[in-house]
Amino acid sequence: MSSxxxxxxxxxxxxxxxxxxxxxxxxxxxRVCADPDNLPYSHADGSGFENRxxxxxxxxxxxxxxxxxxxxxxxxxxxTLGAGECxxxxxxxADLERVLTTRPYYRSAYVFVTKATDxxxxxxxxxxxxxxxxxxxxxxxxxxAATPPGHALVRHGAVQRVTGYTVFGDxxxxxxxxxxLAEGELDAAVVWGPQAGYFAQRMGQPMxxxxxxxxxxxxxPFEYAIAMGVTCANTALRDALNEAMxxxxxxxxxxxxxxxxxxxxxxxxxxEARP
Amino acid sequence: xxxxCTHVTSRLLLIFGMAASVSAQTVDGNWTMxxxxxxxxxxxxxxxxxxxxAGRLSLAFSFTTGVxxxxxxxxxxxxxxxxxxxxxxxxxxxxxxxxxGAPVKWKFEPHPNPGSxxxxxxxxxxxxxxxxxxxxxxxxxxxxxxxxxxxxxxxLWRTRLGDIDRGETITMAPLVVKDKVLVGNSGGxxxxxxxxxxxxxxxxxxxxxxxxxxxxxxxxxxxxxxPHYAGDRGADLGVKTWPPEAWKIGGGNVWGWISYDAELDxxxxxxxxxxxxxxxxxxxxxxxxxxxxxxxxxxxxxxWFYQWSxxxxxxYDGVNENVLxxxxxxxxxxxxxxxxxxxxxxxxxxxxxxEVLSADPFAYITTTExxxxxxxxxxxxxxxxxxxxxxVRDICPASPGAKDWQPSAWSPRTRLLYxxxxxxxxxxxxxxxxxxxxxxxxxxxxKMKPGPGGHRGEFSAWDPLARQKRWSIREDFPVWSGALATxxxxxxxxxxxxxxxxxxxxxxxxxxxxxxxxGIVGQPVSYRGPDGKQYVAVxxxxxxxxxxxxxxxxxxxxxxxxxxxxxxxxxxxKASPPGGMLYVFSLP
Numbered sequence: 001m002s003s004x005x006x007x008x009x010x011x012x013x014x015x016x017x018x019x020x021x022x023x024x025x026x027x028x029x030x031r032v033c034a035d036p037d038n039l040p041y042s043h044a045d046g047s048g049f050e051n052r053x054x055x056x057x058x059x060x061x062x063x064x065x066x067x068x069x070x071x072x073x074x075x076x077x078x079x080t081l082g083a084g085e086c087x088x089x090x091x092x093x094a095d096l097e098r099v100l101t102t103r104p105y106y107r108s109a110y111v112f113v114t115k116a117t118d119x120x121x122x123x124x125x126x127x128x129x130x131x132x133x134x135x136x137x138x139x140x141x142x143x144x145a146a147t148p149p150g151h152a153l154v155r156h157g158a159v160q161r162v163t164g165y166t167v168f169g170d171x172x173x174x175x176x177x178x179x180x181l182a183e184g185e186l187d188a189a190v191v192w193g194p195q196a197g198y199f200a201q202r203m204g205q206p207m208x209x210x211x212x213x214x215x216x217x218x219x220x221p222f223e224y225a226i227a228m229g230v231t232c233a234n235t236a237l238r239d240a241l242n243e244a245m246x247x248x249x250x251x252x253x254x255x256x257x258x259x260x261x262x263x264x265x266x267x268x269x270x271x272e273a274r275p
Numbered sequence: 276x277x278x279x280c281t282h283v284t285s286r287l288l289l290i291f292g293m294a295a296s297v298s299a300q301t302v303d304g305n306w307t308m309x310x311x312x313x314x315x316x317x318x319x320x321x322x323x324x325x326x327x328x329a330g331r332l333s334l335a336f337s338f339t340t341g342v343x344x345x346x347x348x349x350x351x352x353x354x355x356x357x358x359x360x361x362x363x364x365x366x367x368x369x370x371x372x373x374x375x376g377a378p379v380k381w382k383f384e385p386h387p388n389p390g391s392x393x394x395x396x397x398x399x400x401x402x403x404x405x406x407x408x409x410x411x412x413x414x415x416x417x418x419x420x421x422x423x424x425x426x427x428x429x430x431l432w433r434t435r436l437g438d439i440d441r442g443e444t445i446t447m448a449p450l451v452v453k454d455k456v457l458v459g460n461s462g463g464x465x466x467x468x469x470x471x472x473x474x475x476x477x478x479x480x481x482x483x484x485x486x487x488x489x490x491x492x493x494x495x496x497x498x499x500x501x502p503h504y505a506g507d508r509g510a511d512l513g514v515k516t517w518p519p520e521a522w523k524i525g526g527g528n529v530w531g532w533i534s535y536d537a538e539l540d541x542x543x544x545x546x547x548x549x550x551x552x553x554x555x556x557x558x559x560x561x562x563x564x565x566x567x568x569x570x571x572x573x574x575x576x577x578x579w580f581y582q583w584s585x586x587x588x589x590x591y592d593g594v595n596e597n598v599l600x601x602x603x604x605x606x607x608x609x610x611x612x613x614x615x616x617x618x619x620x621x622x623x624x625x626x627x628x629x630e631v632l633s634a635d636p637f638a639y640i641t642t643t644e645x646x647x648x649x650x651x652x653x654x655x656x657x658x659x660x661x662x663x664x665x666x667v668r669d670i671c672p673a674s675p676g677a678k679d680w681q682p683s684a685w686s687p688r689t690r691l692l693y694x695x696x697x698x699x700x701x702x703x704x705x706x707x708x709x710x711x712x713x714x715x716x717x718x719x720x721x722k723m724k725p726g727p728g729g730h731r732g733e734f735s736a737w738d739p740l741a742r743q744k745r746w747s748i749r750e751d752f753p754v755w756s757g758a759l760a761t762x763x764x765x766x767x768x769x770x771x772x773x774x775x776x777x778x779x780x781x782x783x784x785x786x787x788x789x790x791x792x793x794g795i796v797g798q799p800v801s802y803r804g805p806d807g808k809q810y811v812a813v814x815x816x817x818x819x820x821x822x823x824x825x826x827x828x829x830x831x832x833x834x835x836x837x838x839x840x841x842x843x844x845x846x847x848x849k850a851s852p853p854g855g856m857l858y859v860f861s862l863p
Binding site: 139147 | 393440441442464465519520521524550555558664710711713715716717718
C-alpha cells in the first residue's frame with residue numbers, strides 16, 4: 001500500500017519536506033482538514049468526535065490545532081492534503097491508497113437500524129422481511145455509488161421498496177434516513193456505524209442498531225478500519241501520531257464511546273486496533 | 276427588420292435541405308445560434324472558401340479569453356458583432372467586427388457562484404450563447420439564465436433555474452424558439468432530476484418546465500402524447516418504470532441540443548442517462564431517460580418520445596444533436612431527423628411520428644447487438660453489463676460514447692453528415708475503497724483505452740441514404756470539437772492536440788491546417804464580415820471531460836480520475852497546454 005501511495009503522491013514529496021523544515025524551526029500548528037458540518041465526525045464548532053480526538057492528539061504532540069474547513073465531497077483529498085492545505089485527515093479508511101495512513105484507531109461496520117418497538121430487529125440480509133420493508137440506504141461518490149449494503153439489498157431481492165439517500169440535502173444522509181424512520185416513512189435503514197450510533201440517540205425514540213453481517217454473495221466489505229491520513233512523504237508525522245494514539249488509547253476509546261460509535265475491534269482491542 | 280426576414284428565409288431553405296444554389300448576395304452571413312439554424316445543420320451557405328483556395332487561409336485576428344478551462348462554446352455572430360462566451364466564470368465578450376483587430380465592444384461578467392465549479396461533473400464548460408431579438412441570452416454554471424442587450428451589454432433580466440447545492444448546473448447553449456428561451460440542466464452524475472425549461476424571451480419569466488422523470492403532469496404528458504412504440508404508452512411511466520422514489524434522483528438531464536421544425540411546430544431534444552447508482556437497483560426502462568422528446572414549444576406538451584437506451588447501463592446519455600432533414604427515402608421525401616447516439620448507432624427517425632427508420636453502427640460496439648426496428652428496442656449484450664464485484668473488459672463504446680456532445684454538421688450539397696467522434700473502450704475492473712461524507716464504499720475502477728486500431732478519435736462522413744461511411748479520418752485523440760460544413764464544400768474541425776483542419780467535403784482530403792496554442796474542443800462557425808468576406812472562427816482551449824486532465828490539472832497517474840477518462844488521455848498534457856483563445860481565419 002505504501003508503494004502505491006508513493007507512486008500516486010510523489011508530487012507531494014517536496015511539499016512534505018518543506019513542512020518538516022518548518023517543524024524544526026519552531027512549533028508549527030497541527031493543521032487538520034475537516035468538514036465544517038458533518039456530525040458525528042466534525043463540525044466547525046468543534047463538536048464532532050474527530051474534533052475531540054484532534055484536540056487530544058495536538059495536546060499530546062504539544063502543537064496548536066488549526067483547521068482547514070471543506071465539505072467532504074468529490075475531490076476532498078486532492079483539495080485538502082493534496083493541495084497542501086493541511087497535514088492531516090482525521091478519518092479515512094485504513095486502505096485508502098491516496099494517502100499515507102496511521103494505524104487504525106477504530107473499526108466499524110454497516111448496521112441495520114430499526115425502531116426498538118419492532119418485534120424483532122433486522123439482523124441479516126437473509127431476513128425474508130427485507131423484500132417488503134421500506135429500506136433506506138446511503139448513496140455516495142462520483143456516480144452515487146451504492147454503499148456495500150445497497151449491493152447486498154439487490155442480491156437479496158430488496159429492490160422495489162428501497163430508497164437511496166444522496167449526500168445532497170438538509171443535513172447528513174444518515175440523519176435524514178433516521179428521521180424518516182422515526183416519522184414512519186421507512187421501516188429500516190442500513191447505515192454506516194458511526195453515523196447510525198450517533199443519530200439513533202437523537203431521534204427522540206428508542207432505536208435498535210444491529211451489526212449487518214456481510215452476506216456471502218456480496219464481495220464488498222462491510223467493515224472498515226479507520227485511520228488518520230497524512231501526505232505520503234510525511235512519515236515523521238505518521239510515526240508521531242501512531243505514538244500519540246498509543247499513549248492516549250483510553251482517551252480515544254472514551255471519546256468513541258461517548259459518541260456511541262459501534263465498534264467491531266473492541267473484543268481484541270489491544271491488538272486489533274493497534275496492529 | 277431586413278435581417279430578420281433574410282434569416283427566416285435561409286432557415287426554411289436549410290430545413291428543406293436545398294440551400295445549395297443560393298447566391299452570396301441573398302444568404303444570411305450571420306451565425307446567431309450554436310447550431311447555425313433550428314434544424315441544427317451547422318451548414319454555412321457561404322462559399323468563398325473552397326477546396327481550391329482553402330490552402331491560403333490565414334489568421335485574420337485572435338482574442339485571448341484569459342480562462343483556461345475547456346472552451347466548448349460556439350462564437351455567435353449577429354450583424355457587425357461577434358459574441359463569445361467563456362467557461363466558468365462565464366464571461367461574455369462582444370467584439371466589433373467593423374474595426375481592425377475586432378476590439379472589445381463590451382464585456383459582461385455574470386459572477387456565478389464559485390461553488391458551482393465543484394458541482395460540475397466534467398470540467399466547468401459552457402457551450403455558448405444565442406442571439407435573438409436584439410438580445411444575447413446565455414446560461415451560467417450556477418443555473419442562471421441571463422439576457423443582455425446585444426448593443427450595449429446591459430443586463431435585461433436574469434432568472435435562476437436551479438440549485439448548485441443539489442449538484443445542479445447548466446452547461447448548454449440555450450435555443451430561442453418563437454418567444455421562448457429553452458434551456459435544461461446538467462448533473463445526472465449527482466442524481467439531479469432532469470428538466471427542460473422555457474422562459475419568456477422578453478421578461479425571463481418561466482413559461483413551462485418539463486421534467487424527464489416522474490408523473491405525467493410533471494413530464495407534461497397529456498392527451499396529445501402519441502409515441503410510436505407501444506412500450507412508451509401508458510399512464511405515469513416516468514414513475515412506474517422505476518423503484519419507488521428513485522425517479523426523484525433519476526437523472527435524464529437536458530444538457531445537449533435542441534432542434535426546431537417550424538412547419539410541424541415541434542422541438543426535439545435528448546435526455547441524459549438515468550440516475551446512475553447501481554443499475555441493478557433501478558430495474559425497469561427508467562423513463563424518460565436516454566431518449567428523445569418531441570414537444571410543442573408554446574406549452575411544452577409532449578407529442579412523442581423514443582428511448583435510445585432503455586435502462587441505460589453504460590452512461591449513454593441521449594442528448595446528442597438531432598439534425599432535421601427532408602430526405603428521399605423509399606421513393607418519397609420524408610421528414611426525418613438524424614441522431615448519432617452515444618450508444619454508437621446513427622438513427623434516422625421519422626420526426627413527425629418518432630418511428631425508427633434505420634439505426635446503423637458508426638463505431639465499434641460490443642455493448643449491444645443492434646436495434647430491433649419492430650419494437651424500437653436496443654438489444655443489449657448481457658456479457659458487457661457491469662456487475663458489482665466482477666471484472667468486465669472491453670466495454671465499447673466507453674462511457675463518453677461513440678460520440679459525445681460534440682455536434683456534427685450536414686451539407687445539403689454532399690448529402691453527408693460530418694461526425695466528430697471517439698474510438699474508446701473501457702474496462703470496469705478493480706475496486707478501491709473511497710470515502711465521501713464520512714461514508715466508506717468501494718468505487719468501480721473504470722479505465723478507458725483506445726478502441727480497435729489504437730486511435731482515440733475519428734472524423735467521419737456518413738451517408739444516411741447509403742447508410743454507411745463515405746470516408747473517415749483517424750485522429751490520435753478523441754475529436755471533441757464540433758464540425759462545420761460550408762457551401763464551398765470545405766468542412767472544418769479541430770483536434771485536442773491543437774490542429775484546426777479544413778478538409779474536402781467530398782473526399783476528406785486535408786486542405787489546410789493551423790496549429791493553435793491549446794487543443795480545440797469548441798465549435799467552429801462561419802460568417803460574413805462587414806467587409807463581405809467569409810470568415811471561419813473557433814475557440815481553442817482544451818478541456819471538457821476528455822480534456823480535464825489538462826484543464827483540471829489532474830494527476831496522470833490516477834487512472835480513474837475524471838470518471839476513468841484520464842487513463843485514456845495520459846499523453847494529452849504533453850500535446851496541449853491549457854489556454855483560451857478565439858481564432859478567426861479568412862482568405863487573404
